[in-house]
Amino acid sequence: MSGIGAVTPVNSIQIAAPVASQTRREGLRRAEQEVLRQEMALRNSGDVTSTVYHFSRGPDGRPYITGATVTVRTTSEEETGGKTGASGKGQVRTGLKDREKNTAAQEEKKNAAGEEATADSRLKAIERDVIAHEAAHMAAGGRYAGPVSYSYATGPDGKRYIVGGEVSISAPEGRTPEETIQIMEQVKRAALAPGSPSPQDLRVAAAASAAQMRARAEMAKQDAVRAYSGAETGNFGRRDTELSLTA
Secondary structure: OOOOOOOOOOOOOOOOOOOOHHHHHHHHHHHHHHHHHHHHHHHHHOEEEEEEEEEEEOOOOOEEEEEEEEEEEEEHHHHHOOOOOOEEEEEEEOOHHHHHHHHHHHHHHHHHHHHHHHHHHHHHHHHHHHHHHHHHHHHHHHHHEEEEEEEEEEOOOOOEEEEEEEEEEEEEOOOOHHHHHHHHHHHHHHHOOOOOOOHHHHHHHHHHHHHHHHHHHHHHHHHHHHHHHOOOOOOOOOOEEEEEEEO
């Protein structure tokens, strides 16, 4: 019987960054509310003559108020610190432009932190799945299962996470076709043990099924020879077959 060749698994996983449009929109909405609140405070405490709003367009296409220039009427005394009592006009910037820049920077920082946290969470989930997947292979493979080997990826937090794995199966053909059928049955159970077998796992299961079919054909051949000659056939032979089960 021919051996079953190993197939090298692909363990490259890329993490896609989530879209942060909702967070950006909420940040703009809060900035707008803050601008209007500060403008109202100025109107309540002084003689506001005009207000010019500054807008930023959000990801939803809507313009949001993110800054304002408020003109208030002041006295010369307030402007110079003297006591002339003459009236005049002055412009007072609320400082909301700087606040807008700070708010935008803070939102971008929060968005980046949120994306990193999401990526880390996904890597942790992948790691748990891979460990459970390979543990299922090893438990079902029994004495035919070799040690598990893992592949890693570094997350945004700098930590290494398991993102792929492989368990080798050394499956010898039996001394008889009947024994080979039993061994390959255990190989199939090991390959299909995880809840979501990988494409490589399915190929191993198919290869084990093919080996069982060849063993059954050999059994039928031996039965036919015995029926016609009454003699025992020769030794079925043993052969080790290397298989790889992957996550």
